Structure formats: C-alpha cells, structure tokens
Amino acid sequence: MSARQLHLNAFLMNTGHHEASWRLPESDPHAHVDLAHYARLARTAERGTFDSLFLADGPVLFNDVGQRPSGSLEPVTLLTALAVATEHIGLIATASTSYNSPYNLARRFASLDHISGGRAGWNIVTTAGAEAARNFGLDGEPAHAERYARAEEFVDVALKLWDSWEDDLVVADKAAGVWGDGTRLHPPRHAGRFFRVEGALNVPRSPQGYPLLVQAGSSQDGKRFAARYAEAVFTAQQTLDGARSFYADLKARAEAAGRNPDHLKVLPGIVPVVGSTEAEARHHERVLEEHIVHEHGVRRLEHLLHRPPGTLRLDGPLPDDLPPEDAVEGAKSRYTLVVELARRERLTVRQLIGRLGGGRGHLTFAGTPEQVADTVEEWFRSGAADGFNIMPAVLPSGLDAFVDHVVPLLRARGLLRAEYGGRRTLRERYGLPRPANQHVTVPALV
Structure with a gap:
C-alpha cells in the first residue's frame, strides 16, 4: 500500500x-x-x-x-x-x-x-x-x-x-x-x-x-x-x-x-x-452533446466573455479582440481557461460549447x-x-x-x-x- x-x-x-x-x-x-x-x-x-x-x-x-x-x-x-x-x-x-x-x-x-x-x-x-x-x-x-x-x-x-x-x-x-x-x-x-x-x-x-x-x-x-x-x-x-x-x-x-x-x-x-468499452464511453458522451441546446450555451458564453448578446457566431472562432484577464472583474481564472482552451485547440463557438457543457472548463x-x-x-x-x-x-x-x-x-x-x-x-x-x-x-x- x-x-x-x-x-x-x-x-x-x-x-x-x-x-x-x-x-x-x-x-x-x-x-x-x-x-x-x-x-x-x-x-x-x-x-x-x-x-x-x-x-x-x-x-x-x-x-x-x-x-x-x-x-x-x-x-x-x-x-x-x-x-x-x-x-x-x-x-x-x-x-x-x-x-x-x-x-x-x-x-x-x-x-x-x-x-x-x-x-x-x-x-x-x-x-x-x-x-x-x-x-x-x-x-x-x-x-x-x-x-x-x-x-x-x-x-x-x-x-x-x-x-x-x-x-x-x-x-x-x-x-x-x-x-x-x-x-x-x-x-x-x-x-x-x-x-x-x-x-x-x-x-x-x-x-x-x-x-x-x-x-x-x-x-x-x-x-x-x-x-x-x-x-x-x-x-x-x-x-x-x-x-x-x-x-x-x-x-x-x-x-x-x-x-x-x-x-x-x-x-x-x-x-x-465511464463505459465498459471506449466506444461505449464515447457513445455516452455523444448522446449528452446531442442534447445540448446551443442557444443557451451561446448566451452563457457571451456572459462569461463580457460580449454583447448576439455577437458570437456559432460556427466561427472566438473574436480576436477579447480583453486580457487583467481587464476582467468577474471570474478571472475561468475566463482565461476558456479563452486559452478555444485558442489552443482552434475550437469554434459550437465546439467550445460542447467542451464546456460537461464541466464548465474542468x-x-x-x-x-x-x-x-x-x-x-x-x-x-x-x-x-x-x-x-x-x-x-x-x-x-x-x-x-x-x-x-x-x-x-x-x-x-x-x-x-x-x-x-x-x-x-x-x-x-x-x-x-x-x-x-x-x-x-x-x-x-x-
């Protein structure tokens, strides 16, 4: 032990x-x-x-x-x-x-x-x-x-x-x-x-x-x-x-x-x-993603990123002009984590919502x-x-x-x-x- x-x-x-x-x-x-x-x-x-x-x-x-x-x-x-x-x-x-x-x-x-x-x-x-x-x-x-x-x-x-x-x-x-x-x-x-x-x-x-x-x-x-x-x-x-x-x-x-x-x-x-096989686990994950209502995710992401409503394009990337963490008065570390995840993996807003749907950045x-x-x-x-x-x-x-x-x-x-x-x-x-x-x-x- x-x-x-x-x-x-x-x-x-x-x-x-x-x-x-x-x-x-x-x-x-x-x-x-x-x-x-x-x-x-x-x-x-x-x-x-x-x-x-x-x-x-x-x-x-x-x-x-x-x-x-x-x-x-x-x-x-x-x-x-x-x-x-x-x-x-x-x-x-x-x-x-x-x-x-x-x-x-x-x-x-x-x-x-x-x-x-x-x-x-x-x-x-x-x-x-x-x-x-x-x-x-x-x-x-x-x-x-x-x-x-x-x-x-x-x-x-x-x-x-x-x-x-x-x-x-x-x-x-x-x-x-x-x-x-x-x-x-x-x-x-x-x-x-x-x-x-x-x-x-x-x-x-x-x-x-x-x-x-x-x-x-x-x-x-x-x-x-x-x-x-x-x-x-x-x-x-x-x-x-x-x-x-x-x-x-x-x-x-x-x-x-x-x-x-x-x-x-x-x-x-x-x-x-968790699934008994990797395919089963992926299936569980896919079923959850298919049940996401993306309109909710867009509004939540706009709020986190301090963007006006209706400014994020679902199949586009995050805007280039997002402020740095120092300019954010809200949840600073979560803001940075989400932005860095999207930039690092070149995710669209739709893909980012899918990634955040399970754990909000975890x-x-x-x-x-x-x-x-x-x-x-x-x-x-x-x-x-x-x-x-x-x-x-x-x-x-x-x-x-x-x-x-x-x-x-x-x-x-x-x-x-x-x-x-x-x-x-x-x-x-x-x-x-x-x-x-x-x-x-x-x-x-x-």
Whole structure:
C-alpha cells in the first residue's frame, strides 16, 4: 500500500454536471430539491470511501431557468440532513464572503461541525457578477481586488470567532454550580475596514477547531489567498503540464507564506464519462452533446466573455479582440481557461460549447474504467494533484459507475483506502492537524 493516498471529493450537482443531463430518460428534473436524491449520492460516495462531498452555491439564481434545473437548497441546511444520513464522509459547502456576515456564517459552520462530529468544510468564495450584487442593494459587483481584501478580513474574523471559546472552557462543575470558565472566553472585539464584530461566538469550539478551509479561485489574487488560508484547493485544469505548473506554484506560495505545503491539498476537477468499452464511453458522451441546446450555451458564453448578446457566431472562432484577464472583474481564472482552451485547440463557438457543457472548463474524460484510473494515477504520481474533485456528468449513474468500476482499480493500485478505518474528522481524512486555538500558548518541547 502506497504511503501517499488519493483524496477524493464528490462534487454533487443536481442531475449531473453536464448541462443536458436532466434531459436523459433516467434523470429526475426535480432532483435538485429532493433530499432522498442527495442522501443516496452521499451514501454512494461513502461506499467509495471518498474523503468528502461538496455542494456549490451562490446568492443568485444560476442559469436561465429554460436551460437546466435551476435553484438549489441552501447547502449548510442540506448538509446538516446529510450528516445524519452518513457516518464518515466530509461535508463541504460554498459560502460567499461577499454577501454574508462573519458571525452568522461562523455560527452555521460551527453548528454543522458539531452535528456531523467534525466533518464540516467551508469553500470560501468571493462572488463575482452584477446579478448577485443587485440582490444585495448594490449597483454593480465590487472590484476583484476589493472582493479579496474583504475575504481576507472575513476569514480572519471567522477564525477569531471559532477561537473565541477555548476547548476546555466548559467545566460543568455541578457541585460548585459553575458551568463554564469565563476567563477562557475571548471576544474578538474586531474593528476593521469591512467588519466590526464585538462578542464571542454563541457556539462552543467545534470538534475540528474550525472547518476545513477550501478555496477554488485560480487567479493571482486567488492563489495568494489560497497560499495564506486554504487547506484544500479545487481547481480547473485542462492539461497535465498546466496542472503540474499550478500545483508547484501553489505549493511554493504556501511554503513562502510560512506554511507546510503538505497542509494544502490540490484537487483538480475531472468529469469522468465511464463505459465498459471506449466506444461505449464515447457513445455516452455523444448522446449528452446531442442534447445540448446551443442557444443557451451561446448566451452563457457571451456572459462569461463580457460580449454583447448576439455577437458570437456559432460556427466561427472566438473574436480576436477579447480583453486580457487583467481587464476582467468577474471570474478571472475561468475566463482565461476558456479563452486559452478555444485558442489552443482552434475550437469554434459550437465546439467550445460542447467542451464546456460537461464541466464548465474542468477536464472531461470519456473512457473505460482502466483509462480513467490511468489518467487519475498519472496526474497523481507526476506532481499535478493530491487528489481529485470528481464531477459526474450524470447523476446518479455517473457516480455509481465511478464507485463501482474505477474505485476498485484505484484500491488495487494502492492509491485509495479500502475502508475508512473508524470515525475521524474531515481534517484527519485530509491528513491535516487540528489547529491550535490562537489564544492558547502551546508549551515548547524540551
């Protein structure tokens, strides 16, 4: 058995990551609000001994409602229900630093960590897009650098709140009539540029100390933020060389920030389309592509590229006059990834929509279980990944296929555990230490 093991996260999205997945006969168009659907997926991922599962979110209605199932259950609420339906798997949710307050968010995640027995994770995002901004009374989205400055202060305040209770504050001395030791309470009394937070959190310090901190931005600001705070990074990478470069850069940044680079796990996204033969896998992929409504894809691509409606030609290339990443205030890294993919492979808009339909820029791979396992192993062993964000094109069948046919191969190759081996926290699954409380001095070893 290899000493270094894969970390697998199941990224769950209603009927699947492919935009046309809901149109297949097997799919339930109402699955996005069905707890039983998500509970089944969570138990399947747990059967595959995944480290964690992940629910994306945003404070805006994603997609044209004509395109695919839209709207979603609030993720921390849903994960609280899934905590009861599972025993081992980590539970990660997106929450925005742009449109939340540190106190309420810190309370929600501390509560989830208690309820789940230490399995909570927070995917930290800085929400882009004018649509979300207008939902919160703003005329337009804050600038990219401004969003990250707010995010840094937000996380700093959340950490103060999670550390506002020392672990041994509760003494529960019934004879003396003393429940807690007030000298071990540390209100943040924070007054900063974006936030003023006075009092201690109203939830005790949780089993993990605080939830696993996850981040997904790959812009320069995103990578600087990840090097300082992130313990796991979800990233979209199209090529092995690009993934290696990103991996090395992020590890070096973490080390330069004074952190152990092994305490930052890099998980590229992969959309596996699995078939018993390569021809069968290609057929599954082709069926999905045939169900794409290209008009939806054009509108979405025009929005991403900041082009006026009706300016992209379906059978033509991307325009030559697209702005550089520095001029984009939205999702910078995803913008660059899509443009570079189209330029590198000389794709028409129609072909680009087909490539993005499965994973919105994440690596899509159709093949046999052996071919999928080969790809995972190559990236893992060659310094491109610590694990993978598995994004099935169709749910539940895509996750079933990965767990039933790819996972056994990864186990046979010594890359993945065969069983969980007892109750552990999400941090322990990811090989991370429990963080010390910033208010407690740890005695030096002599």
